[in-house]
Amino acid sequence: MRTLVDLNADAGESFGRWQLGDDARLIPLVTSVNIACGWHAGDPATMSRSVELARDGQTAVGAHPGFPDLTGFGRRAMSLSPAEAAQACLYQFGALQAIAAHQGATIAHVKPHGAFYGLTIRDEAVAEAIVSAFATASPGVRVVLLAGPVSERLAERGFPVVREAFADLDYDDNGHIIIEPQPLPKPPETCADQAEAVLRGEVRSVNGAPVQVDADTICLHGDRPNAVEIAEAIRSRFASAGVRLAPMAEVADSRR
Template sequence: MPSIDINCDMGESFGPWVMGQDLELLGQVSSANIACGFHAGDPTVMLTTVRAAIAANVAIGAHPGLPDLQGFGRRAMAMTPEEVYALVIYQAGALQAFAKSQGGRLHHVKTHGALYNMTARDPALADAVAQAVYDLDPTLPIYVANAAIAKAARDKSLTTIFEVYADRSYQDDGTLTPRSQPHAMIEDVNQSIAQVIRMIKEGVVRALSGKDVPVTADTLCIHGDQPGALAFARSIRAALREEGIEIRTI
């Protein structure tokens, strides 16, 4: 039986300001990427989200991003490998402590937004992320979707879990269409379902150009900040079950 992990970015609220429907989404996913306070979230939100994930039996992942609350971590910054190393240690280590304090454990690390895109362009930054994860805990997997971070993780003998996206379109080189470009987001749930099933069963995705691009689908990302994310997640989960695809944590 084919299987897939469903992960969702969450814990992105801040103080009294609420983003997403985290508690409801936890019932639809098998792993959660929890913001660590730099691009979104704060200590109280991190604690609340960790507790909710443990209660829902959902795997806990650290979602480190750039120190840019105003830009939600989606604006590139000039950073050295040493700075990237430090910010990943800082954020993933904090979430690891939250998980341990509540009787859970950190399951994986997945970088956020512009930080992730920066690792795709600069192998030295990818290596800094992988080294930080390795030094924190060499048994932690990294969720990856670009060649540079995948290579860096494998060079450190870290487990690599390849991620695909339900709500994003792809380019010919297998990268995501930048959010600044038209048709970057997929808002039609039926189109999303068709894309997801093909990625899982056939190992390909149809790029915007019409070209079929090979992908490896270990985990499927759903963005918690996307409008209608809960309905989106429910529809995709139901469709996967109808196709005989098991949903489980890696």
């Protein structure tokens, strides 16, 4: 069983007066946070507050670029060419980077959101375009991709990829995550069970099939109503098992 892993959360997903998630409680519980950059959720004030929370909680900051789809929360499919996908990520990263610099923080990673993330799973050319763009534009910034064949091939080619698994999402028999249009509460101990299974290298699909995973970071979603309780359960389980949490850069570097 792995004893070093990053725990990340998607957060900063409020918009104006519309509040989503309990970032003030959640962000200090994780070691990396993915902050929405204004396309699927987020706005300048929310982005600034999220960076501040991460900075004060010593949580590594990452950009969470999505599709330009506020109404659908970035979970509706769109078609982007590899070049368009890379440009969309760079554009949103740049906005968060400026806000982070103003707060005295740096951006350590990039993780596409929702349907954008799904596009990187289905289209390896899109994933490669994104990691190539950041290797040039911001060397040292890691790109988070689903643990599986695409991320493995890109990592083998030397790209700074972080392999991700999920504590609060189900898997299908092909090892792909199943996105919920409207996340509902999940039993925290069930999510902790899956997080621990990730460390052992195998989770079960919704049909009971074994799915092999080799992950550097485990994600939970800040828009799930009981995300804080899930994070607390995972931290407690890991502490009991002697697992140390660290930012994803440290975990990824430990693989070398």
